[in-house]
Every structure is written in structure tokens, then in C-alpha cells.
Amino acid sequence: MSTAKVVPTPSTTLSFDATSLIKYKLSDEVLAKVAASGSLRSSSCRSAVWRLVLRCLPYETKDWEVTLSRSRNLYRTLKEKHLVDPHDKKFSQDPELNNPLASTEHNPWNTFFEDNDLRDIIGKDVSRTFPEIEFFQNGNIRQMMSEILLIYAKEHRYVKYRQGMHEILAPLIFVIYLDNEGFLHAKENDELKTLTVEEEDILNCLFCKEYLEQDSYTLFCSVMLEVSRWYEDPAPSEASKQLIPKEPYMRVQDSVPSSRLMEDLVDIGNLLQDIDPTLAKHLSSLDIPPQLYGLRWLRLLFGREMPLHDLLFLWDVLLIDRPITPLAKCIFVSLLVQIRHLLLTSDYGGCLQYLMRYPPIADIDSFVKLARHYRNPKKNAKPDVKLNNFSHITVSGSSHPNRTQRPQRPVAPSKARPELESPPTILALAPVLQKMKNTIRDRSNTVSVPSSPRRSHEPHREPIRNPQNNDNWTKEVQMMEEQVSTLQTRLNEQDMMCCQISKALEVCAEDVRNAKSSEQCAALAQTILELSKTLLSIKTVPVNQSPSKNGKNGNVDEKQKLREPPQIRHINEMIDMTSKRPQI
Amino acid sequence: MLVLLIGDFNMPHRSANISPKFRKLLVPNKMQHVLSTGNLCSRETFDYLRTLSSDVHVVKGEFDDEMLKYPDTKVVTVGQFRIGVCHGHQIIPWGDSRMLELLARQLDVDILVTGNSYECNAVEKSGRFFVDPGSATGSFSVNKTGPVTPSFALLDVQADNVVTYLYRLIDDAVKVDRIIYKKSKST
Numbered sequence: 001m002s003t004a005k006v007v008p009t010p011s012t013t014l015s016f017d018a019t020s021l022i023k024y025k026l027s028d029e030v031l032a033k034v035a036a037s038g039s040l041r042s043s044s045c046r047s048a049v050w051r052l053v054l055r056c057l058p059y060e061t062k063d064w065e066v067t068l069s070r071s072r073n074l075y076r077t078l079k080e081k082h083l084v085d086p087h088d089k090k091f092s093q094d095p096e097l098n099n100p101l102a103s104t105e106h107n108p109w110n111t112f113f114e115d116n117d118l119r120d121i122i123g124k125d126v127s128r129t130f131p132e133i134e135f136f137q138n139g140n141i142r143q144m145m146s147e148i149l150l151i152y153a154k155e156h157r158y159v160k161y162r163q164g165m166h167e168i169l170a171p172l173i174f175v176i177y178l179d180n181e182g183f184l185h186a187k188e189n190d191e192l193k194t195l196t197v198e199e200e201d202i203l204n205c206l207f208c209k210e211y212l213e214q215d216s217y218t219l220f221c222s223v224m225l226e227v228s229r230w231y232e233d234p235a236p237s238e239a240s241k242q243l244i245p246k247e248p249y250m251r252v253q254d255s256v257p258s259s260r261l262m263e264d265l266v267d268i269g270n271l272l273q274d275i276d277p278t279l280a281k282h283l284s285s286l287d288i289p290p291q292l293y294g295l296r297w298l299r300l301l302f303g304r305e306m307p308l309h310d311l312l313f314l315w316d317v318l319l320i321d322r323p324i325t326p327l328a329k330c331i332f333v334s335l336l337v338q339i340r341h342l343l344l345t346s347d348y349g350g351c352l353q354y355l356m357r358y359p360p361i362a363d364i365d366s367f368v369k370l371a372r373h374y375r376n377p378k379k380n381a382k383p384d385v386k387l388n389n390f391s392h393i394t395v396s397g398s399s400h401p402n403r404t405q406r407p408q409r410p411v412a413p414s415k416a417r418p419e420l421e422s423p424p425t426i427l428a429l430a431p432v433l434q435k436m437k438n439t440i441r442d443r444s445n446t447v448s449v450p451s452s453p454r455r456s457h458e459p460h461r462e463p464i465r466n467p468q469n470n471d472n473w474t475k476e477v478q479m480m481e482e483q484v485s486t487l488q489t490r491l492n493e494q495d496m497m498c499c500q501i502s503k504a505l506e507v508c509a510e511d512v513r514n515a516k517s518s519e520q521c522a523a524l525a526q527t528i529l530e531l532s533k534t535l536l537s538i539k540t541v542p543v544n545q546s547p548s549k550n551g552k553n554g555n556v557d558e559k560q561k562l563r564e565p566p567q568i569r570h571i572n573e574m575i576d577m578t579s580k581r582p583q584i
Numbered sequence: 585m586l587v588l589l590i591g592d593f594n595m596p597h598r599s600a601n602i603s604p605k606f607r608k609l610l611v612p613n614k615m616q617h618v619l620s621t622g623n624l625c626s627r628e629t630f631d632y633l634r635t636l637s638s639d640v641h642v643v644k645g646e647f648d649d650e651m652l653k654y655p656d657t658k659v660v661t662v663g664q665f666r667i668g669v670c671h672g673h674q675i676i677p678w679g680d681s682r683m684l685e686l687l688a689r690q691l692d693v694d695i696l697v698t699g700n701s702y703e704c705n706a707v708e709k710s711g712r713f714f715v716d717p718g719s720a721t722g723s724f725s726v727n728k729t730g731p732v733t734p735s736f737a738l739l740d741v742q743a744d745n746v747v748t749y750l751y752r753l754i755d756d757a758v759k760v761d762r763i764i765y766k767k768s769k770s771t
Contacts, residue, residue: 101738
């Protein structure tokens with residue numbers, strides 16, 4: 001229970017929940033620490049923290065109710081003002097003036113039809129928001145998003161609606177919705193006992209389900225204050241146009257930056273030059289400036305570059321560091337540095353694929369640390385930059401086009417070695433892998449020696465295979481990399497499973513302590529037994545064996561596709577060799 | 585949801601064109617559906633209706649080409665309402681209210697749209713709504729003495745009621761009338 005841990009300021013390790021909002025004396029510095037520590041990831045008041053740091057809410061908790069009711073009323077009046085219903089009684093009811101086709105002035109239908117176009121555009125975008133998350137398939141949520149965006153567009157005429165805003169709004173609604181639900185849950189579980197009635201009222205008012213739409217609008221507006229600079233139209237400055245006429249064949253990075261977005265992207269290019277000159281040189285030699293891919297990165301605040309739960313954590317850190325532009329630039333550069341090994345070994349097409357479909361980050365914590373280090377090198381130590389991306393998949397989970405379409409060149413294996421994604425959990429596998437790799441290399445060197453007697457029965461194959469051998473090894477290495485990645489996901493799943501079971505065990509232990517009758521004890525014992533069984537079933541595939549087992553299965557599948565049966569044998573033999581090798 | 589009801593053009597046989605006053609009112613991107621009571625009489629008229637909305641339904645009038653295979657009646661569901669369309673020359677005696685009610689019951693529609701009377705009107709009878717958009721061009725009619733007033737109708741279909749706007753061209757000026765039909769709870 002958090003109640004026991006009430007101290008004047010929250011330590012960064014403890015969980016940060018609704019009660020801590022009231023109990024602690026909060027300030028930007030405190031919240032910045034909390035956000036950086038990542039404790040908001042599991043808390044149910046992330047939306048409140050965002051609202052605090054974006055100044056939608058004052059730090060004085062007593063003023064919350066007033067502020068909230070003010071912003072909610074404001075939204076209601078805006079809605080009345082901007083969502084015109086021609087059937088409303090407030091308009092003239094004379095059919096000569098108020099009918100759908102009349103072209104007279106003051107006809108409410110005119111604005112209605114004007115909005116309809118915008119509504120169509122917004123509706124199309126909204127229906128494509130986070131297709132992988134069920135929450136956004138809900139009709140009510142979509143309706144709500146459309147209305148918020150429409151009102152925003154009509155209220156902020158200089159920004160209007162631009163594609164991408166829906167992707168900013170979506171996580172905000174999601175977070176507020178989750179927090180409202182989380183608060184209800186906490187209330188049901190009596191986690192708010194320590195609060196006085198007034199304090200509970202304040203929280204009730206803050207996490208009120210009915211005002212999801214109003215609160216989302218307010219939060220969206222404040223986030224857009226930071227982000228709208230990237231949505232602005234390029235300023236048509238006549239003077240600059242006359243000075244530097246557009247030349248034919250001019251590249252996008254050579255033109256004078258016409259909007260603040262472009263200026264920022266130029267800045268990012270310079271920042272990258274400072275931080276990682278090699279990478280900057282590589283990209284500029286390939287003619288890939290940030291202007292080419294960075295538009296979306298900045299406008300969506302990296303929303304499409306990482307999965308939602310990681311994105312929310314990134315936003316925790318980003319939103320508190322206002323104005324957000326400098327940190328956003330650092331995050332941008334860190335994203336590039338993260339995949340520098342992939343970029344440096346890729347050609348133009350490969351680089352673009354990696355940049356357009358950013359390989360998901362495995363460990364967001366160290367990534368955020370890296371970004372914060374670039375933001376403030378003196379304060380934040382540089383973390384160990386490990387290879388930290390799942391280079392074989394895209395954020396949506398499908399396999400990355402770079403992996404499926406482009407077979408690696410024979411030289412690649414040695415260089416591409418470190419490409420293997422290696423978050424901490426994979427270390428257990430490293431020796432096994434190394435062995436397998438060694439075997440492959442050895443075999444590729446001594447390939448002329450027939451290693452299998454059965455191969456001599458197929459003499460017609462030999463001459464065809466020999467020149468391709470090098471290629472085949474490459475393929476196998478590639479396949480093994482794929483296996484490693486699937487194993488990695490499996491390991492992660494197991495880790496998660498173990499965590500869950502340990503939690504369940506803790507609950508059980510608690511119950512045992514409280515149990516009174518022997519029947520209860522027996523039931524609990526049964527539960528514990530079941531848990532241990534589940535645990536065993538997970539562990540039946542020992543880590544060291546799994547590669548070989550999986551290796552076979554995975555390869556059988558792959559090979560059946562390729563219709564080259566002899567190669568299955570290769571893999572088997574190779575595995576045999578790995579096990580025998582130490583004895584030889 | 586806006587539904588345009590229009591018919592009895594008789595172009596080019598009896599009239600050359602729709603009045604420019606009407607053409608100014610009828611612009612694309614406003615109505616979602618167009619229901620025509622027939623007597624388009626030419627491909628060009630149909631094409632004109634297609635410019636107004638992508639969803640055009642036409643029933644056969646007595647002067648429409650047999651080859652075009654327009655149906656005699658058609659039922660379109662818009663929102664909560666079933667709308668039946670029929671030209672009306674098949675209903676004998678012409679314009680008989682009891683026969684129209686019979687047809688509405690047969691089609692099981694809330695709103696029955698018929699033409700052939702060359703007079704624009706909209707009435708509610710025994711829980712159903714009967715609309716006649718009249719003739720869009722005001723072309724002469726065999727069963728009417730004196731000049732015909734050009735007219736069409738527009739339905740604004742909402743959740744539980746339909747607002748009907750009747751547009752008439754009288755003395756070269758557009759007059760608009762509004763009639764509200766609420767769907768009764770029993771149907």
C-alpha cells in the first residue's frame with residue numbers, strides 16, 4: 001500500500017499513484033525526476049501529471065476543481081459555437097432563409113456543409129488511428145476524436161487541421177481513459193482510505209469519466225501549443241523567394257528552410273554532425289537528409305516509431321522538458337545513433353527502409369537515457385549504448401522489408417555480426433550462438449571436404465552447389481539470426497510469465513498468512529502446485545537446448561519453402577558438430 | 585442526411601431545360617441520395633443527376649426508354665426510414681389516395697414518393713408520409729389544365745423525423761415550404 005510510504009517528496013523508486021498526487025508537494029523538478037525514473041509507466045495518474053506539467057492544472061490541488069470546471073465549460077461553449085446544427089431553434093425558422101439549398105447569408109446550412117468537408121478528412125484519418133489497438137476501433141471514441149479535432153481546427157484557424165494531429169490526440173485520450181478506469185478500480189479496492197473526504201472529492205472531479213472528451217481537448221490543446229510549430233504552413237515570405245530563385249534539380253536540403261519544421265530539421269542535421277560525424281557523413285553521402293524522413297517523426301512526436309507503451313514513457317520525459325523542441329531534436333538524433341550499425345551497413349534503399357520503418361527499440365530505458373545525455377551531457381551520464389533494436393521486424397510486428405527482400409551480400413556476415421539484437425536477456429544465448437557461428441565459418445572454409453557420405457550419392461549436385469556454397473552459408477547465417485530473434489521474443493515472454501507467476505505466488509503467500517481454516521490452506525496449496533506446474537512447463541525448454549530444437553523446426557519450415565531438402569541435413573549435422581566439438 | 589426527390593423532367597420532349605434558378609440551388613456535395621420518380625427521357629438528364637450525388641435511384645416513368653430497364657418501384661432505406669419510389673402512372677385511378685396507401689402498405693414503407701400528378705405536395709396519412717415532388721421542369725401534363733409549377737422536394741432525414749422542403753418556382757422566384765413528418769412509435 002502506498003499509504004505507508006507517505007513522505008514529503010516522493011522518492012523516485014516508489015510507485016506514483018492517485019494518492020501521491022494529493023499527498024506530495026509536487027513541482028516540475030519532482031515530476032521530472034518521477035518521469036525520468038519511469039515510475040509513471042505503471043501509475044494510474046500519468047494524465048494528471050501531464051496536465052500538471054503542461055499547466056492545464058495548477059500545482060495547488062485546491063484550485064483543481066475550479067480550473068477543471070472552467071476548462072470543461074469552455075469546451076462546451078466551443079462545441080456549441082463550432083458544431084452547428086441547422087435544426088437548432090436559435091436559428092431563424094423561416095424556410096425561405098433556413099433551408100439546405102438556400103445560398104443566402106446567415107444560412108446555418110452553409111457552415112454545416114463547409115464543416116462536412118473537413119469532417120470527411122478528419123473521419124478518414126481517425127479511422128486509421130492505431131489500427132492495432134482495439135480501443136481506437138470503438139465508434140464512440142472515434143466520434144469523440146473527430147469532434148475534438150474539428151473543434152480544434154475551427155478554434156485555431158491559423159493551424160487548421162493537418163494530417164498527423166489525430167496521432168497526437170489518440171495517445172492522450174488513451175491515457176486519460178486508462179487513468180479514469182484505474183482510479184475507479186482503486187476506489188473499488190479501497191486504496192483511497194487515507195484521503196479525507198475533500199481530497200477524495202478533488203480526485204473524483206479530476207478522474208471523472210463523463211469529461212473524457214472535455215479533458216482530452218484541453219490536454220490536446222496544450223500539447224499542440226508545443227507541437228503546432230511543426231504543423232504550420234510554410235510561411236510564404238516573398239523576400240526570400242526573390243533572393244534565391246528555385247533552381248532546377250535543387251535538392252530539398254539545399255533550399256532555404258521555409259517553415260519552422262524545416263529549420264528544426266536542418267538543426268537536427270547539424271546536431272547529428274556534432275554527435276556522430278561518421279553517420280552524418282554516411283547519410284549525406286547517400287543524399288538522405290533529415291528533411292526526407294523527419295517530417296513524420298517530429299509531427300507525430302515519434303508516435304509511429306515505437307509501440308504505444310514505449311511512446312507514452314518517451315512522452316513523459318518529453319513533455320516535462322518544455323519547450324520540447326531541444327529534447328525532441330536529441331531524441332531524433334538518438335534514434336539515428338541507435339541504428340547506426342544498421343544504417344552504416346546499408347545502401348540507399350536499405351537506409352530509407354530503416355528510417356521509414358524504424359526497427360523497434362528493445363530497451364526504451366537506455367534509449368531515453370541516451371537522449372537525455374545528448375540533451376544535457378554534463379548532468380546525465382552517457383549510458384552503455386548496447387545494440388538495442390529488433391532489426392528484423394517493424395513496429396507493427398511484421399517482418400522488416402530489409403530482411404525479407406534484400407539478401408545480404410557475402411561480405412555482410414562478418415560485418416553484420418553485431419546486428420544481432422542483444423538486450424541483456426540474450427546474453428545467456430551468446431556462447432551457443434558463437435559456437436554455431438564458428439562452425440559455420442569453419443565449414444565454409446573447408447567446404448571442399450565432403451562432410452557427409454550421403455552427399456557423394458548425389459554427384460550431379462556437387463558442381464552446382466560448390467560455387468553457391470558461400471551464398472548458402474550466408475543464407476544459413478541469416479536464418480539463424482531470424483531464429484535468434486524468435487528465441488529472443490520467446491525468452492521475453494518467459495520472463496514476463498515468470499514475473500506474473502511470482503506475483504501470483506506473493507498473493508498466495510499473503511492469503512496463506514491470513515487463512516484460518518485448513519480447507520482454505522488446502523485450496524491454496526493446490527493453487528501453488530498449479531503455479532509450479534505452469535512454471536515447470538515454461539522451463540521444460542532449457543535455454544541452452546532451445547536454439548537447436550528451434551533451429552530444426554524453424555529451418556524445416558524455411559527449407560520447405562525453399563524446396564532444398566539437402567540443406568536440412570546440413571543444419572542437423574552442424575548442430576551435431578556443435579555438441580561434439582568440445583570433445584574433439 | 586439529405587435526399588433529393590425530383591422527377592417528371594420530360595426533357596427534351598416537353599421542356600428544354602431546368603430553370604436556371606433551380607440549377608443554382610442544385611449543387612454537388614450536398615445531398616447524399618437522389619431519388620427520381622422517372623420521366624427523365626434522356627441520358628443527359630440522368631448524367632445531370634449523377635453530378636449531384638453518386639447515389640442515384642430512378643424508377644420508370646411512362647415516357648422512359650424501355651431499354652433502360654428502370655424498375656417500376658424501388659425501396660431505399662435512409663437512416664431509420666424506408667422510402668418507396670414509384671412514378672405513379674401504374675396506379676389507377678391516377679393519384680387516388682387510397683390506392684397510394686395500398687401501395688405504401690404493399691412496399692411496407694414509411695415514406696412513399698410518387699410523381700405523375702405534376703403538382704408538388706406532401707401529406708401525412710394514417711402514419712405514412714406521401715410526397716410528390718411534381719415536375720422539375722414544369723412541363724405540361726395531360727391531366728392538368730393550366731400551367732404547371734416547376735418544383736422538386738428535399739428530405740432532411742434525421743434520427744426520428746424527416747423535414748421535407750418543397751421548392752416551387754412561382755413567378756420566377758423560388759418559394760420554399762417546410763413540412764415535418766415524425767415517425768410514429770407504433771410502426
